[in-house]
Amino acid sequence: MESLVYIALFAPLVSSLFAGLFAMTPKKQFVGVISSLLLFASFVASAILAYHISSTNEIIHVKLMDWIAAGNLNIPFGFLVDYVSVTMMVVVTLVSTVVHIYSNGYMDHDKSFNRFFSYLSAFVFSMLVLVMSDNFAGLFIGWEGVGVCSWLLIGFWYHKADVTRDVNPSISPSWAANEAFIMNRIADLGMLVGLFIIYWNVGSLQYDVVFKAIPNLTPIILTTAAIALFIGAMGKSAQFPLHTWLTDAMEGPTPVSALIHAATMVTAGVFLVIRANPIFSVTPEVSYFIAALGTFVAFFAASMALVNRDLKRIIAFSTLSQLGYMFAAAGLGAYWIALFHLAAHAFFKALLFLGAGNVMHGMHNELDIFKMGGLKKVMRGTYLYMGLASLALAGIFPLAGFYSKDAIIETAFNEGNLILFIILIVTAGMTAFYSFRQVFLTFHGDERYKELGIHPHEMYKYVLIAMSPLAILAVIAGWFKGWFNSFIIHLLPNYEMSEHTHHLALYITLIVSAFAFGGIILAYIKYNKGLVRSEKTENSLIYKLLINQYYIPILYEAVISKPYAELSKLAWKADTKIIDTFVDGIAKVLYVSGDKTRGMQSGNLSNYLNWMAAGAIVLLVVAILSLVAV
Amino acid sequence: MFEQIAFYLFSVLTIGLFLITVFSKNVLYAMTSLASGMVLIAGFFFLVGADFLGVVQLIVYVGAVMALYAFGMMFFNVTKDLKEKTTSNIWVMIIGVTVALLMTLMFGGAINPDAIYASLPINSSMTNPQAVGMALFTKYLVPFEVAAIMLLIAMIGGIVLAGKKMDKSLTDAEDEKIQPKDVK
Amino acid sequence: MVMPINVNLSDLNLPLLTPMLIAISGGLGILVIDLIKSNLHKSLYVMLALMIFGADLVTVLGTAQGRGFFDLMLFDGLSIVSQILILVASMLFIPLALTSKRFHEFSYPEFFALFVFMVAGLQFMVTTDNLILIFIGIETSSLALYVLIAMHNRFYSFEAAIKYFTMGAVAAGFYAMGSAVIYASTGSVELWQISEALKLGSENSNIILITGGAVLILIAFAFKLSLFPFHTWAPDVYEGSSAPLAGYMSIVPKVAAFTVALRIFSIYIDLGLQSVQSIILILSVVTMTLANIMALVQQDVKRMLAYSSISHAGFVMAAIAIGTTKASTAIFVYYALFMFTNLGAFTMLWISRHKVKAFSDRFDHPYEKFAGMIKIVPMGAVVMALFMLSLAGVPPFSVFWGKLYIISAAVDADYIALAFIMALNSAIAAYYYLKLIVYMFLKDPIKSVDTVYYNISKPLMVVVGIAVFVTVGSVFFFDKLHTYIYTMMLAAGF
Amino acid sequence: MIGLNHYLILSGILFSIGLVGVLRRKNLLMLFFSTEIMLNAANVAFAAISNFYNDLSGQMFAFFIIAIAASEVAIGLGLLILVYKKENTLDLDDLASMKG
Amino acid sequence: MSNILTILVFFPALAGLLGFVIDKNSARVYGVAIATVEFILSLFLWMTFDASNPTFQFIEHFPIVKDFGISYYLGVDGISLFLVVMTTFMTLIGMISMSVKDEIKNMVITLLFLEMTMVGVFLALDAIMFYVFWELSLVPMLYIIGAWGGPLRVYASIKFFLYTFTGSLVMLVGMLIVAYSFSQATGGVWSFAITDWYALGFDMKYQIGLFLAFFIGFAIKVPMFPFHTWLPYAHGQAPTIGSVILAAVLLKMGTYGFVRFSLPMFPDASVLMILPIAIISIIMIIYTAMVAYAQEDMKQVIAYSSVSHMGIVMLGIFAMNSEGISGSVFQMLSHGIVSGALFMLVGVIYDRTHTKYMKDFGGLASIMPRYALVFGIMLMASVGLPLTIGFVGEFLVLIGFYKVSPILTILAGTSIILGAVYMLTLFKRSFFGPVTNEANKKLKDLNANELVSFIPLVAVVVWLGIYPKPVLSIIDNSVNYTLSIMEKKAMTPEAKNIIIVKNSKEAK
Numbered sequence A: 001m002e003s004l005v006y007i008a009l010f011a012p013l014v015s016s017l018f019a020g021l022f023a024m025t026p027k028k029q030f031v032g033v034i035s036s037l038l039l040f041a042s043f044v045a046s047a048i049l050a051y052h053i054s055s056t057n058e059i060i061h062v063k064l065m066d067w068i069a070a071g072n073l074n075i076p077f078g079f080l081v082d083y084v085s086v087t088m089m090v091v092v093t094l095v096s097t098v099v100h101i102y103s104n105g106y107m108d109h110d111k112s113f114n115r116f117f118s119y120l121s122a123f124v125f126s127m128l129v130l131v132m133s134d135n136f137a138g139l140f141i142g143w144e145g146v147g148v149c150s151w152l153l154i155g156f157w158y159h160k161a162d163v164t165r166d167v168n169p170s171i172s173p174s175w176a177a178n179e180a181f182i183m184n185r186i187a188d189l190g191m192l193v194g195l196f197i198i199y200w201n202v203g204s205l206q207y208d209v210v211f212k213a214i215p216n217l218t219p220i221i222l223t224t225a226a227i228a229l230f231i232g233a234m235g236k237s238a239q240f241p242l243h244t245w246l247t248d249a250m251e252g253p254t255p256v257s258a259l260i261h262a263a264t265m266v267t268a269g270v271f272l273v274i275r276a277n278p279i280f281s282v283t284p285e286v287s288y289f290i291a292a293l294g295t296f297v298a299f300f301a302a303s304m305a306l307v308n309r310d311l312k313r314i315i316a317f318s319t320l321s322q323l324g325y326m327f328a329a330a331g332l333g334a335y336w337i338a339l340f341h342l343a344a345h346a347f348f349k350a351l352l353f354l355g356a357g358n359v360m361h362g363m364h365n366e367l368d369i370f371k372m373g374g375l376k377k378v379m380r381g382t383y384l385y386m387g388l389a390s391l392a393l394a395g396i397f398p399l400a401g402f403y404s405k406d407a408i409i410e411t412a413f414n415e416g417n418l419i420l421f422i423i424l425i426v427t428a429g430m431t432a433f434y435s436f437r438q439v440f441l442t443f444h445g446d447e448r449y450k451e452l453g454i455h456p457h458e459m460y461k462y463v464l465i466a467m468s469p470l471a472i473l474a475v476i477a478g479w480f481k482g483w484f485n486s487f488i489i490h491l492l493p494n495y496e497m498s499e500h501t502h503h504l505a506l507y508i509t510l511i512v513s514a515f516a517f518g519g520i521i522l523a524y525i526k527y528n529k530g531l532v533r534s535e536k537t538e539n540s541l542i543y544k545l546l547i548n549q550y551y552i553p554i555l556y557e558a559v560i561s562k563p564y565a566e567l568s569k570l571a572w573k574a575d576t577k578i579i580d581t582f583v584d585g586i587a588k589v590l591y592v593s594g595d596k597t598r599g600m601q602s603g604n605l606s607n608y609l610n611w612m613a614a615g616a617i618v619l620l621v622v623a624i625l626s627l628v629a630v
Numbered sequence B: 001m002f003e004q005i006a007f008y009l010f011s012v013l014t015i016g017l018f019l020i021t022v023f024s025k026n027v028l029y030a031m032t033s034l035a036s037g038m039v040l041i042a043g044f045f046f047l048v049g050a051d052f053l054g055v056v057q058l059i060v061y062v063g064a065v066m067a068l069y070a071f072g073m074m075f076f077n078v079t080k081d082l083k084e085k086t087t088s089n090i091w092v093m094i095i096g097v098t099v100a101l102l103m104t105l106m107f108g109g110a111i112n113p114d115a116i117y118a119s120l121p122i123n124s125s126m127t128n129p130q131a132v133g134m135a136l137f138t139k140y141l142v143p144f145e146v147a148a149i150m151l152l153i154a155m156i157g158g159i160v161l162a163g164k165k166m167d168k169s170l171t172d173a174e175d176e177k178i179q180p181k182d183v184k
Numbered sequence C: 001m002v003m004p005i006n007v008n009l010s011d012l013n014l015p016l017l018t019p020m021l022i023a024i025s026g027g028l029g030i031l032v033i034d035l036i037k038s039n040l041h042k043s044l045y046v047m048l049a050l051m052i053f054g055a056d057l058v059t060v061l062g063t064a065q066g067r068g069f070f071d072l073m074l075f076d077g078l079s080i081v082s083q084i085l086i087l088v089a090s091m092l093f094i095p096l097a098l099t100s101k102r103f104h105e106f107s108y109p110e111f112f113a114l115f116v117f118m119v120a121g122l123q124f125m126v127t128t129d130n131l132i133l134i135f136i137g138i139e140t141s142s143l144a145l146y147v148l149i150a151m152h153n154r155f156y157s158f159e160a161a162i163k164y165f166t167m168g169a170v171a172a173g174f175y176a177m178g179s180a181v182i183y184a185s186t187g188s189v190e191l192w193q194i195s196e197a198l199k200l201g202s203e204n205s206n207i208i209l210i211t212g213g214a215v216l217i218l219i220a221f222a223f224k225l226s227l228f229p230f231h232t233w234a235p236d237v238y239e240g241s242s243a244p245l246a247g248y249m250s251i252v253p254k255v256a257a258f259t260v261a262l263r264i265f266s267i268y269i270d271l272g273l274q275s276v277q278s279i280i281l282i283l284s285v286v287t288m289t290l291a292n293i294m295a296l297v298q299q300d301v302k303r304m305l306a307y308s309s310i311s312h313a314g315f316v317m318a319a320i321a322i323g324t325t326k327a328s329t330a331i332f333v334y335y336a337l338f339m340f341t342n343l344g345a346f347t348m349l350w351i352s353r354h355k356v357k358a359f360s361d362r363f364d365h366p367y368e369k370f371a372g373m374i375k376i377v378p379m380g381a382v383v384m385a386l387f388m389l390s391l392a393g394v395p396p397f398s399v400f401w402g403k404l405y406i407i408s409a410a411v412d413a414d415y416i417a418l419a420f421i422m423a424l425n426s427a428i429a430a431y432y433y434l435k436l437i438v439y440m441f442l443k444d445p446i447k448s449v450d451t452v453y454y455n456i457s458k459p460l461m462v463v464v465g466i467a468v469f470v471t472v473g474s475v476f477f478f479d480k481l482h483t484y485i486y487t488m489m490l491a492a493g494f
Numbered sequence D: 001m002i003g004l005n006h007y008l009i010l011s012g013i014l015f016s017i018g019l020v021g022v023l024r025r026k027n028l029l030m031l032f033f034s035t036e037i038m039l040n041a042a043n044v045a046f047a048a049i050s051n052f053y054n055d056l057s058g059q060m061f062a063f064f065i066i067a068i069a070a071s072e073v074a075i076g077l078g079l080l081i082l083v084y085k086k087e088n089t090l091d092l093d094d095l096a097s098m099k100g
Numbered sequence E: 001m002s003n004i005l006t007i008l009v010f011f012p013a014l015a016g017l018l019g020f021v022i023d024k025n026s027a028r029v030y031g032v033a034i035a036t037v038e039f040i041l042s043l044f045l046w047m048t049f050d051a052s053n054p055t056f057q058f059i060e061h062f063p064i065v066k067d068f069g070i071s072y073y074l075g076v077d078g079i080s081l082f083l084v085v086m087t088t089f090m091t092l093i094g095m096i097s098m099s100v101k102d103e104i105k106n107m108v109i110t111l112l113f114l115e116m117t118m119v120g121v122f123l124a125l126d127a128i129m130f131y132v133f134w135e136l137s138l139v140p141m142l143y144i145i146g147a148w149g150g151p152l153r154v155y156a157s158i159k160f161f162l163y164t165f166t167g168s169l170v171m172l173v174g175m176l177i178v179a180y181s182f183s184q185a186t187g188g189v190w191s192f193a194i195t196d197w198y199a200l201g202f203d204m205k206y207q208i209g210l211f212l213a214f215f216i217g218f219a220i221k222v223p224m225f226p227f228h229t230w231l232p233y234a235h236g237q238a239p240t241i242g243s244v245i246l247a248a249v250l251l252k253m254g255t256y257g258f259v260r261f262s263l264p265m266f267p268d269a270s271v272l273m274i275l276p277i278a279i280i281s282i283i284m285i286i287y288t289a290m291v292a293y294a295q296e297d298m299k300q301v302i303a304y305s306s307v308s309h310m311g312i313v314m315l316g317i318f319a320m321n322s323e324g325i326s327g328s329v330f331q332m333l334s335h336g337i338v339s340g341a342l343f344m345l346v347g348v349i350y351d352r353t354h355t356k357y358m359k360d361f362g363g364l365a366s367i368m369p370r371y372a373l374v375f376g377i378m379l380m381a382s383v384g385l386p387l388t389i390g391f392v393g394e395f396l397v398l399i400g401f402y403k404v405s406p407i408l409t410i411l412a413g414t415s416i417i418l419g420a421v422y423m424l425t426l427f428k429r430s431f432f433g434p435v436t437n438e439a440n441k442k443l444k445d446l447n448a449n450e451l452v453s454f455i456p457l458v459a460v461v462v463w464l465g466i467y468p469k470p471v472l473s474i475i476d477n478s479v480n481y482t483l484s485i486m487e488k489k490a491m492t493p494e495a496k497n498i499i500i501v502k503n504s505k506e507a508k
Helices: A002-021 A029-056 A083-106 A113-132 A136-157 A173-202 A207-216 A219-236 A244-251 A254-263 A265-275 A277-281 A284-305 A311-331 A335-362 A380-394 A400-414 A418-443 A448-452 A461-488 A499-527 A535-539 A541-547 A549-600 A605-629 B002-023 B027-047 B051-076 B089-108 B128-137 B141-162 C014-036 C042-062 C077-097 C109-126 C131-150 C155-186 C191-201 C207-224 C233-240 C243-249 C252-270 C274-296 C301-322 C325-351 C378-392 C398-412 C416-442 C458-492 D004-024 D028-053 D057-087 E004-021 E024-048 E078-097 E104-123 E127-136 E138-148 E153-185 E194-198 E204-221 E230-237 E240-265 E267-272 E274-294 E298-317 E322-353 E369-382 E389-404 E406-431 E438-442 E448-466 E469-489 E493-498
Strands: A060-070 A073-081 C066-068 C073-075 E057-065 E070-076
Touching: A002 A029, A002 A060, A002 A073, A002 A083, A002 A113, A029 A060, A029 A083, A029 A113, A060 A136, A060 E322, A060 E389, A060 E469, A073 A083, A073 A113, A073 A136, A083 A113, A083 A254, A083 A265, A083 A335, A083 A461, A113 A136, A113 A254, A113 A265, A136 A173, A136 A219, A136 A244, A136 A254, A136 A265, A173 A207, A173 A219, A173 A244, A173 E389, A173 E406, A207 A277, A219 A265, A219 A277, A219 A284, A244 A254, A244 A311, A244 A549, A254 A265, A254 A311, A254 A335, A265 A277, A265 A311, A265 A335, A277 A284, A277 A311, A284 A311, A284 A418, A284 A549, A311 A335, A311 A400, A311 A418, A335 A380, A335 A400, A335 A461, A380 A400, A380 A418, A380 A461, A380 A499, A400 A418, A400 A461, A400 A499, A418 A499, A535 A541, A541 A549, A549 C274, A549 E153, A549 E274, A605 B089, A605 C155, A605 C207, A605 C274, A605 D004, B002 B027, B002 D004, B002 D028, B027 B051, B027 D028, B051 B128, B051 D028, B051 D057, B089 C155, B089 C207, B089 D004, B128 B141, B128 D057, B141 C014, B141 C109, B141 C131, B141 D057, C014 C042, C014 C066, C014 C073, C014 C109, C042 C077, C042 C109, C073 C077, C077 C109, C077 C243, C077 C252, C077 C325, C077 C458, C109 C131, C109 C252, C131 C155, C131 C243, C131 C252, C131 D057, C155 C191, C155 C207, C155 C233, C155 D004, C155 D028, C155 D057, C191 C252, C207 C252, C207 C274, C233 C243, C233 C301, C243 C252, C243 C301, C243 C325, C252 C274, C252 C301, C252 C325, C274 C301, C274 C416, C301 C325, C301 C398, C301 C416, C325 C378, C325 C398, C325 C458, C378 C398, C378 C416, C378 C458, C398 C416, C398 C458, C398 E127, C398 E153, C416 E138, C416 E153, C458 E057, D004 D028, D028 D057, E004 E024, E004 E057, E004 E070, E004 E078, E004 E104, E024 E078, E024 E104, E070 E078, E070 E104, E070 E127, E078 E104, E078 E240, E078 E322, E078 E448, E078 E469, E104 E127, E104 E138, E104 E240, E127 E138, E127 E153, E127 E194, E127 E240, E138 E153, E138 E240, E153 E194, E153 E204, E153 E230, E194 E240, E204 E240, E204 E267, E230 E240, E230 E298, E240 E267, E240 E298, E240 E322, E240 E469, E267 E274, E267 E469, E267 E493, E274 E298, E274 E389, E274 E406, E298 E322, E298 E389, E298 E406, E322 E369, E322 E389, E322 E448, E322 E469, E369 E389, E369 E406, E369 E448, E389 E406, E389 E448
Parallel strands: none
Antiparallel strands: A060 A073, C066 C073, E057 E070
């Protein structure tokens, strides 16, 4: 079994290094193929491990070697394959494999084809390290690793120039990449602090040791640790106020968006909360905050998705929104439901993104849904997939999203928190609306793309076939809810609905479904026939607010970036003009006083003699005065 | 009484003469008054019983030194009135008076000769020149001889510096241009 | 009636006089040789002088410590150390006459005779504790030195000699007056008696008189040691005289003066006379600081070295105020090490000396002259840089050990602030030494090769070689050196 | 009765006069006169102290000072001749080519 | 090879002397050969080093100036071992990558002398010897900056020299005071041996004064805010090789000094000074990171980033626990390698274009992918990405200092954000975007020579990022030993409490 762990873990690394060897050479198809195969191997290993665990309930814990050892700190490279990590592994490797295969088609014209696979595989490796590590530091390795890969991949088309925000809200891929990295770093600091708190209070960063020690820790320590860790999670999972990078990250190639910014990396924050559930479960205030923030983000992101015109950004907002759901669940203590939604979401969201990628590929990188329409004729397969995924996203029975999202909303109800409950329900309706607004605008109605002279075409067959596992899972994943529950509660606390909720479960489901259907119908009415733009709506305050993402990016720019740059310039000025001038000033004072003093060296002997006499008098006076003074 | 009169007379005269030396614009006056001052100082020596010193003072100073200065003066052609821009008088006076005051302060204090142990007591049985001679050729023989060397140096120095050979400098001349005859 | 006096010859301890007698008779010998046959080449006199100093040195080393000649001569450890330094420096100096180019002074046999007499005078000066003999020694050496400076025979050297002479004469006046005051307060002109008299009578004697005498003498020595504000002669005199003589002046007369100053002022410091001690300290600090900052702005290397010598003297002067045995040792350790480096540096200037001021109307050795030396004569540049680094106190070169020792002496005596001032002054000083290095190593040359090596000859190279050897290898004999001097100081009671 | 203090104060005054001369004079020859005065002032003091302390050292000192003064004159005049031959002046203000 | 340390110290200098006779054209090969031998020697030292022994090894000790207590005293422990290895390594790499054309012989000789002084500083166990090498190292550096530098080279080199020289003179006085106290304590026996000094206790007033005296010497070298202004000039003007050595090794001398002298000799004062130094360090970290962000010149960015990173090192040293100090020592190594590499990288582009301004570049990643790759790796190491060498030290330092003050640690932790800000901005401005400058389109990617010098650097960066244990455990061992000395020596109970020694206390 140990070797399987290593295969699962290192196959992507090998793939990355292999592809990396050819990174600077022109496209080689075999690179893509071999990478995909290696990823598939990783998936198979993960799947076998999953089966092994579910069948034998044996947790696999391997220690590769020591990493950092100093003082009392001892961090090994240890890997833990248990219920939670194996779930993540399966999800990650599965989606990755699909995305790898997909990329063979999607990136076929890109001159950096090989490099792309190298990055992509490296990302998978980092993600696996993140989920499989048996300690917080290892998790942090993966955490930062995915950050870097995300940076590399968002900025994959680094050669694009910066443009203004009006032209492209993300300015440029490289800008977006930097934004993502830096914002994540802000959160990472929180995460690091969390690790420090844990280390100095427990003496170790190993999960098992830490969790065992929780009863000995004071609430205040636990609370600060939980806060710090959650700050880390906020960054990776793009929670408000660190959310702006996620939509900008859409500058990356679409497979990247699918894999990293929908299915896997962004869920790392949720994973962290789930992983560290023993800490969060004893810090109710923090957990409640998480739930509230999650709910808020769910609504907040959904609202922005309502009006957006960019195909990928809409999906990005929906990702954000769904992450909010997951946090809501995790915050409310329903960790397994959060994990379940995470997995289900991974499938349908990746599918959605890949579908969007197909559209983009077919539309020659056009992303504005206002310029599409009627694509279902030319892109049948994609239409099917995206429709399916959108349905799943909207939470329509019996697709995956229905089971998971419904459970979250039920949880909110079960916790008796009506506000969260209502918001989540409303958001569910909004989700359905914007998902189908997008579907209808893209695939139905008039063929607006013709005005632009674009000739869209369907994606390669094998790509569509490769996407099918996701499509299937998007449909059926929810059906395994019960099985998953029994599987995961070996590790995660079970979340039981109260009697009362049980009774009302059906009604809740109906309400949710009603909202979902309502959203779809609204979208159908509005957009099925084609695009109807109304000046009035678009000029309204709310529309403006939403389309500009509540002006938050601009606000950040104005309040943080610009002042920081100005302050930096100021600091530089201070450095050269004040500190350095002071230092030079000392030298200058000495030099100038030397210049002044040398005046006494006039060359005239008479002056010298005067100096001598004056010196004599001074010495005599000083001597006599000092005698008098004594 | 005689001593007192002599002291004050000599003092006033010496001070006056030396002031002339210092302040006179006329070189001749200055030199003459210096020579006279020296004579008076020899007088002081006689007053305090340093007869030998008085004689030496007369011979060496008034005789040799002043003669040298006189020759020098003629050589330098400074017999006329001096046209020198002397240093500001006020400044000089301040310094002079201050030094004088400091000296007075220093010397004005009580000095008790009895507390002093004479390291080279004057033998009252000898005349002053005898005593001086005795000291010079015993205890101070070495300084005496060194002084002789010093005088030799002064002589050689005087000869060299004033000699003709200094007229043509080898230091300033490029080596290639030095004629054999320039080098002795 | 004249009584015959009986003097026991063995009591006179005449061997004490042999070193000086060797020098004096050697000087006379040179004069006699010149009388017998003139027009002899200077190299003969150089060799003669070397032999005289060599014999002198050997006798100094071979002579037992003690008093002699009616207790007038005092041949103690201090005197021995100081004589050794004087003689070694003289032996290093004298070969510098053998340049490839002709300079006026070396065409005189009298130059060598005067030089030897001067050394004899200095030896007398340090081998006595009688103020009279000290005075005669000072004057003997100074008068000879004035002549030696002037014999370089160009206008600058005349001006230098005049300035030195005039100020020297005034300083002699101060010395005479100071001695008179001391004599008035103690009734003696012999230091050991003065010391005893002061100790006995410190209760009821006229303290103003005592202090005043010390200050007046201090003024005379401040002139000799070029302490601020009595230093003004030094830069001009150094510039006016030939480079080797300037280097010599920066060391030998100062060593002698320090020896005497140590003899005199240690009395007052041992007496606990705070005012004298603090005046010396103030003088020392002011001197090192002001000389340093004035050296910063110099355009001529020789003048810079002149100011640097002033600063070094100020540095060492502090040791007198500290007054411990270690501090006294430090004076001579410092000068023993400084001697080689500084003479080496001046020799490098001598090597590059031109008869025509090719680089500046005013200066012989403007910085520009050395620009880009590393590209023209790398070895010369490296050697000069070594000397500069050593002077700046960069370890492990010789002067560093001297500085270390003095600062350590200051620290030991709890003069922490002084130690820091010394350290900071060394830092300031580094700038102007560095300036020359910058010119030599970091700038492009202005003129071609032969201009820098104009005056070189084998003997000069040997002297530089010795200087380099000592400068670089000082770490290996520093142990022996300071132990030796320390024992000597301890024996002499300083 | 004339005390030692009188002589000493006289000596001090003469010394000051000499110093004033040194400071004031710009003609080198005249300046040398002043230095002689300073040395003579010291001589007076030595002779007087010697007398009052009944000690010969002072006279010895004075004697040697006279010798020194004489030697100085010889060297000093030699230097003056050199300068005079070169520059035809003895004024200090003309003798300031080295400065800074 | 009982005198391996002597050989290590003086071999380069001797070779340098012999270098005067080498022909100009072969000078560089000669230099590389010597540096290789020296590097192999240092590796040999590592191999024969007894990892279980935390004290000094390979000791060579005999007196030079007996009465004054100055001795020839060399020894190596876990802290200095790797600094020596890094020194020889970086000298070798620098020598290989050197692009200086004129006066190369002088450069090689100078570098070899510099290597002697650097190795000497780390191996000297006698304070005076330490000081000798410390000061002597300024001279070759002065020459390197001054002779091969940019337009302001003279100013920069003099500033560098004088600033450090001043500081170290103050330190010298401190050393003399310590030596004197030692002689007082032992009744007249003088010693400058650090190991002897370790046994010496001072009362509080003295400790603070001495600590400050040493502090000035070390702080200027580090350089700590506000004594850092010589550094941008020195780096800005120095030739590539100069910057590499300066950043990689010379700055470490200062921090090494703190570990070697200040902490074990003045434990109470060190504890007392934690807060002020931490505040200065944090100012260093944040303020210079901001200044770095404002720079136009790539080299200046890296120069200021050096200051920022040295702030981290300082912080770790004053964490007073083995995590922090070991982390600091490791961070010294990491910063040495990474900043050295970054300076070399800037040198590569400077050699090709003769400009260092970011505005002249843009899109370099498309033209020079290998270069961009190496730069990217070093950049990531610089911002402290896990699994690169940069993370280990920074992580340990922060975790160590967290014990002292959480708030300050969070402030210091902003370095991971601010570092990313300026480094990524630099990378974006010069490597990303379209190629704006036509002339740049013809630029050649890294050539074989450059690759040979960069590949080992990359290898080390990754190797020590993934498996720092062989290095870290040796360092940690010696650091613990140092801490135990400190704890034993500390007089005040507060100090004893703050100094955390492994195994002697539960981490709580």
